[in-house]
Amino acid sequence: MALRAVWKGFLKFGAVTCGIKLINAASDSEKIHFRILNRKSGQPVKAAYVDEVTGDVVGPEDQVKGYQLDSGEYLMIEPDDIKKLKPTSEHMLEVDETVDLAAVDQRYLDKPYYVVPADAMSEEPLAVIREALSRKKAAACANIVLYQRGREVVIRPHGDGLMMTTLRNAKDVVSEKSIFDGIKVPKTDPEMVEIATMLIDKKIGKFDPSTFEDRYENALVEMIGAKKAGKKLPKPAAAPKENVVNLAEVLRKSLEKEGIKADKAKKPAARRKSAA
Structure with a gap:
């Protein structure tokens, strides 16, 4: 079933303009969703806006956006006030500049959308834009x-088409300096790094999202199935074990689990002793 477009308009790239549609590249429709029930009656309940002072339910026709002032009072913002702020180019996606694709900071990437031609006439210009970006490895x-x-966005080649991703604002991304500055980086033992490197080499694979597994979602399915069948509920997952102090021994055991013999990496203590 073809997914519905969430936006229709035009992509302008220099003097080239073509009709496009945006389709969600990610969906959570397959996830389990719960309704809130009345425990006493077992019936679903509805969410409602309630006046904080009177306690009365406020219907949609009486709801209006409000901005709280420093005085504590609210400034009413009417729907028409917001509509007037919309730019005249709300159906135009105009490219401002291009950047090196590798320079796009992954922290700023938010939600992805497929960019598809709106009609047959737009297929060729969109393909030309995709090919040009692909050749230059640009976004x-x-x-x-x-x-x-x-929203600020980046558009980049993806397979035989284009992908548009909305971007987070700079103020929404936490600076790594505020997190990492307080961390003391200890001097690492070369032998332990060597063992860890061997473990990485053993675990090298391909990035394949089809193998991803939502263990929590699977547990929900199992629990719901057990409830429907009147069976005992699944046992909770075991609590993680405490960290082991001997890092070298932990790394060595990890190698053994991957089928790498311990003698391929001499014990750090033995190396230091022989060096002495």
């Missing part, structure tokens, strides 16, 4: 109005 930067909000 196009643009701004779009999506879900009534202006």
